[in-house]
Amino acid sequence: MSISVFEIIGPVMIGPSSSHTAGMARIGMMANRIVDENMTAVHLSLSPMLKNTYRGHRTDAALIGGTIGLRENSPDIRNAIDIAYSRGIATDVDFLSADAYPQNTALIRVDCLSGRKVSVLGTSVGGGSIIISSVDGVKMGIAPDAFHLIIWSNAALPDALLPPEVKVQSGAGEGGWVTCMTFPRMPEEALTARIRETPGVQKISVVPPVLEYGVSLPTVRELLSCEEACTLAESRRISLSEVAVQYEMSRSGFSRENIRSRMADHLRQIKASVQAGSGENHLLYGLASGRDSKMLMQKVRDGATISGGIIPLAVARALGVMEYNGSMGCIVAAPTAGSSGIVPGCMTTVQDAYRLSDDQLVDALFVSGLMGVIMAGREVSFSGSVGGCQGEVGVSSAISAAGLASLFTGEPRKIVHAMAICLKNLLGLVCDPIAGPIEIPCIKRNAVGVGNAFISADMALAGIESFIPPDEVIDALVDVERRLPQELKCATVGGLASTCTAKRVRKELSK
Numbered sequence: 001m002s003i004s005v006f007e008i009i010g011p012v013m014i015g016p017s018s019s020h021t022a023g024m025a026r027i028g029m030m031a032n033r034i035v036d037e038n039m040t041a042v043h044l045s046l047s048p049m050l051k052n053t054y055r056g057h058r059t060d061a062a063l064i065g066g067t068i069g070l071r072e073n074s075p076d077i078r079n080a081i082d083i084a085y086s087r088g089i090a091t092d093v094d095f096l097s098a099d100a101y102p103q104n105t106a107l108i109r110v111d112c113l114s115g116r117k118v119s120v121l122g123t124s125v126g127g128g129s130i131i132i133s134s135v136d137g138v139k140m141g142i143a144p145d146a147f148h149l150i151i152w153s154n155a156a157l158p159d160a161l162l163p164p165e166v167k168v169q170s171g172a173g174e175g176g177w178v179t180c181m182t183f184p185r186m187p188e189e190a191l192t193a194r195i196r197e198t199p200g201v202q203k204i205s206v207v208p209p210v211l212e213y214g215v216s217l218p219t220v221r222e223l224l225s226c227e228e229a230c231t232l233a234e235s236r237r238i239s240l241s242e243v244a245v246q247y248e249m250s251r252s253g254f255s256r257e258n259i260r261s262r263m264a265d266h267l268r269q270i271k272a273s274v275q276a277g278s279g280e281n282h283l284l285y286g287l288a289s290g291r292d293s294k295m296l297m298q299k300v301r302d303g304a305t306i307s308g309g310i311i312p313l314a315v316a317r318a319l320g321v322m323e324y325n326g327s328m329g330c331i332v333a334a335p336t337a338g339s340s341g342i343v344p345g346c347m348t349t350v351q352d353a354y355r356l357s358d359d360q361l362v363d364a365l366f367v368s369g370l371m372g373v374i375m376a377g378r379e380v381s382f383s384g385s386v387g388g389c390q391g392e393v394g395v396s397s398a399i400s401a402a403g404l405a406s407l408f409t410g411e412p413r414k415i416v417h418a419m420a421i422c423l424k425n426l427l428g429l430v431c432d433p434i435a436g437p438i439e440i441p442c443i444k445r446n447a448v449g450v451g452n453a454f455i456s457a458d459m460a461l462a463g464i465e466s467f468i469p470p471d472e473v474i475d476a477l478v479d480v481e482r483r484l485p486q487e488l489k490c491a492t493v494g495g496l497a498s499t500c501t502a503k504r505v506r507k508e509l510s511k
């Protein structure tokens, strides 16, 4: 599966967490499509490390919401457990017994009205991206960006029924033999009809992708380095934004118009979140004031900030979007919800200050998205619980720096050096939210991401380069992500979460 630019500048989602809320809603939605029947109960079993965070991040509501058919951007996610109850669906939560599963894993066991029981195991891998790794205990990789047929039968399907060009995974499961076939497009009705009529077949579910921006085509031209992207741009005399658009066209098969208009939609949603976050925000847990953005905005209006106008205004907007995210507002993860203030703060402020058009901003968002695609291809994790905050705020700051620089230069190498300078400054940043909610220190940390992005872009535009080449800086991030101790990856035990104040707050919240 090759990652889309809309996974970096996206998804559009209800806050507060892309890994623990949006990704979980998507795992639930995959379960909904795999089960494909009326339900009477949904039982959730979560990774042990989610114990401290699942309430604060509304992980249970998101999983239940997805399982009953709600998308990650549906405001109803907020009340999903009540909605399930009103539909006669009982819910409960417990925890997987051992750490045998990857971080951020959920096992969803569904009781159907028909008496069937189906289980789906999924992992949220950061920024809203997910993997489904088993159905009814049968190990199988079910990608969220492809079409699948899931078939339950008494025994293995006859070979003659398995199309030779199609990937097939199967095994003996808890309720019979389970087969998964993967297709780049909707499987033909004739095939599903043939399978349905085969003796011993009990049930067949047609599972379309949960990612709405298309499947990953096998013909995709992968982009795995800044060097390759710059060489491509220079040899074809095109911008990095155009490199990103061509990549997305080859990945999804969608037209240029479709792809640009989708990014324009994301920009509109970004602006809406800036607007919505600029007032008083009512945070889920109220650990932050919900008025920090408003307070700084007033200082900017009064001309009373030490550092001038642009950066403080961008910071105020970033704080506002993060406060709105913490209130379960609808935001654009970029690349995650925990870092969703940085791109909006930077982009909307520079647009106002330099009277840039929406089209120019869309181009800059593609450049930011391209940087994230390259990072993902080099195995950067965008999940605080896998790689620390450097993979969230650090990455968001770096892709924002590249986007900002692209608005003022056509030289690809200056743009990727802006990214690299910026990323280096936040290497090692730990993930240590106090007591679970994405409030402290997440909201204010976005402010640092904004300042870092502007300063790094300015340095790169002046011709200053990162001594370590940009691709090696990305690899260094991967190295630090892997070396960072687990206590400093959203475990709510290390860093700021280890302070007396954090312990007191955790105790109070657990009551």
Ligand code: SF4
Residues within 6 Å of the ligand: 338, 339, 383, 384, 385, 388, 389, 390, 392, 393, 430, 431, 432, 433, 438, 441, 442, 445, 490
């Ligand atoms: S500390 Fe950073 S990585 Fe951790 S939850 Fe907050 S924003 Fe996300």
